[in-house]
Amino acid sequence: xxxxxxxxxxxxxxxxxxxSLLLAACGSANNDNGADTGAEATATNxxxxxxxxxxxxxxxxxxxxxxxxxxxxxxxxxxxxxxxxDYLVALDVKPVAQWSVTRGTQAYLQEYLADIPAIPFDLPYxxxxxxxxxxxxxxxxxxxxxGKYEQYSQIAPTFTLGDxxxxxWRQALLKVGEVLGKTEQAKQVLADYETKAAExxxxxxxxxxxxxxxxxxLTGNNFFVVSDTQSSGAVLYGELGLEVPATVKEIADASExxxxxxxxxxxxxxxxxxxxxxxxxxxxxxxxxDPVWEGIPAVKNGNIHEFGADTSWLYTGPIANNQMIDHxxxxxxx
Numbered sequence: 001x002x003x004x005x006x007x008x009x010x011x012x013x014x015x016x017x018x019x020s021l022l023l024a025a026c027g028s029a030n031n032d033n034g035a036d037t038g039a040e041a042t043a044t045n046x047x048x049x050x051x052x053x054x055x056x057x058x059x060x061x062x063x064x065x066x067x068x069x070x071x072x073x074x075x076x077x078x079x080x081x082x083x084x085x086d087y088l089v090a091l092d093v094k095p096v097a098q099w100s101v102t103r104g105t106q107a108y109l110q111e112y113l114a115d116i117p118a119i120p121f122d123l124p125y126x127x128x129x130x131x132x133x134x135x136x137x138x139x140x141x142x143x144x145x146x147g148k149y150e151q152y153s154q155i156a157p158t159f160t161l162g163d164x165x166x167x168x169w170r171q172a173l174l175k176v177g178e179v180l181g182k183t184e185q186a187k188q189v190l191a192d193y194e195t196k197a198a199e200x201x202x203x204x205x206x207x208x209x210x211x212x213x214x215x216x217x218l219t220g221n222n223f224f225v226v227s228d229t230q231s232s233g234a235v236l237y238g239e240l241g242l243e244v245p246a247t248v249k250e251i252a253d254a255s256e257x258x259x260x261x262x263x264x265x266x267x268x269x270x271x272x273x274x275x276x277x278x279x280x281x282x283x284x285x286x287x288x289x290d291p292v293w294e295g296i297p298a299v300k301n302g303n304i305h306e307f308g309a310d311t312s313w314l315y316t317g318p319i320a321n322n323q324m325i326d327h328x329x330x331x332x333x334x
Contacts, residue, residue, distance in 0.1 A: 062179060065162015066141060066149070072157060072179055076135035079180075082123055084139055084161075085109055086169075086317030087176040090189045097131045107310035108323060125151050135159070137179060139166035169316045189318050197239040200325045204240050207333045211273040212243035214298075215313060217259055219280035221287050223267060224259040227252040231259065232276070232313045235324045245272045259314075264292045272298050274332060280309040305331035 057074040064070050081088055082099040089112045098105055100118035119127050123143065128136065136158040138144055144152065144160055152158040159179050165171045170190060177186025213236050215226040226233040228244045229252065236242050247270045251260050262270075275298040279285060287293060298304060307313055307327060312320035 057181065062159065064159045065165055066144070066160050068149070068158075068160070070157050070159045072159065072181075073134055075181070078132060078134045079137065080119065080123075080128060080131060080133045080135075080156075081137035081176070082119060082121065082143075084137055084172070084176060085113060086315065086319045087173050087186075088180075089113070090173065090318040091177060091180060091182045091185055093180060093182075096133055097127075106315060108312040108315065108320060112319075123148070123152075125155075128152060129155055135179075137161070137176065139172070169318070169321070173318055193318050193322060196322065196325060197235075200329055201240045203329065203333055204242065208242075208273075210243060211332070212245050212271070213274040213276065213328075213332075214245050214248050214270060214272040215276040215278065216262070217278040217280065217314065218285060218287055219309070221281060221285070223262050223287065225251055225262040225270075227255070227258050227260065231316050232324055233258075234316070235321050236276075236328065239321070240325070240328060242274075245270060247271070264290065267296060268292050270296055270298075272296075273301075274298060274303045274305060276313065276328070276331070277304055277306045278309060278311070278313045279306055282308075 059071055059074050061069055061071055078096040079088070079093065080097050081095055082097075085095060085098050085106060086109065088095055089109055094113065095116060097119035098109075098113050098116045099121055101121050105113070105118055117131075119131065123138075125148075133156045136152050136156050138152075138158065138160045140163055141160060144158070149158060149160070161172055161175055165175050173190055174183070174186050177183050177189075215232045215236060217224040217226070225248055226236075228237050228248055233248075233252070237244050247262075247266055251262060251266065275296070279288075281287065293299060305327070311327070312323040313327075
């Protein structure tokens with residue numbers, strides 16, 4: 001997920017595993033990110049019969065992030081791309097099954113995917129087979145370890161983005177677009193996002209220049225704080241230019257996770273002008289009655305912006321990030 005890339009790549013797997021476990025235990029949707037250092041994606045179109053604007057679509061070959069040359073079918077109709085659904089939605093593609101944990105799916109995507117059946121996040125062979133996919137796209141190398149790649153490839157062509165690409169949502173969007181024969185659409189989605197983010201940053205800097213913010217996740221009566229470079233932290237600080245509180249920076253620098261546990265002692269030191277609270281515990285959460293919480297400056301000043309776990313704050317991607325920008329603008333720019 002270099003020092004940035006290396007940290008991002010490592011934290012992506014760890015983040016997904018942590019969030020999958022937390023959400024399976026307590027809630028309705030999951031994290032944003034994960035893992036093992038994987039081979040860089042070198043995907044290049046090697047087929048001489050790759051589709052052009054004037055030709056009928058035809059199958060073509062791409063090399064995936066693990067070095068496999070994959071024959072991509074023309075206009076696949078039954079796609080499984082577990083935990084990559086944000087990119088599919090952005091490209092106007094519906095999968096045949098969608099990622100899920102025990103208690104739910106990516107709720108923020110359900111206005112687009114409400115009619116799509118769920119598949120377990122670890123993609124059991126029998127479950128994958130039951131959906132009869134004609135293309136399987138996976139993100140991290142760990143997803144296809146232990147012989148899973150060979151199993152999936154017997155069902156349908158299987159393309160793995162690889163950890164470097166998977167850990168950078170912009171690269172992942174463009175690569176998924178390439179695999180689906182929607183390169184130009186993916187570029188346009190990205191260009192539209194960059195324009196929106198730049199305009200939002202200018203607005204925030206004109207209204208709240210120098211103000212700081214933190215994103216906290218409350219689940220199971222415990223608080224987690226987002227990293228300054230990943231998930232919603234990348235949007236708050238990298239895209240929109242809000243200041244990083246010292247406590248957030250300290251915790252992020254000591255960890256490779258996207259979301260990190262924060263103690264009450266550290267919460268008391270959280271001097272942020274704004275707190276974006278993702279509340280998975282709902283109304284009446286005991287942690288929000290604690291004197292430490294009530295003593296945080298942003299809480300005392302009424303600058304708590306609360307969202308449910310059904311929103312996009314635990315994720316990343318063009319759909320998730322667009323929604324977060326809307327939330328941030330509505331919260332800070334009065």
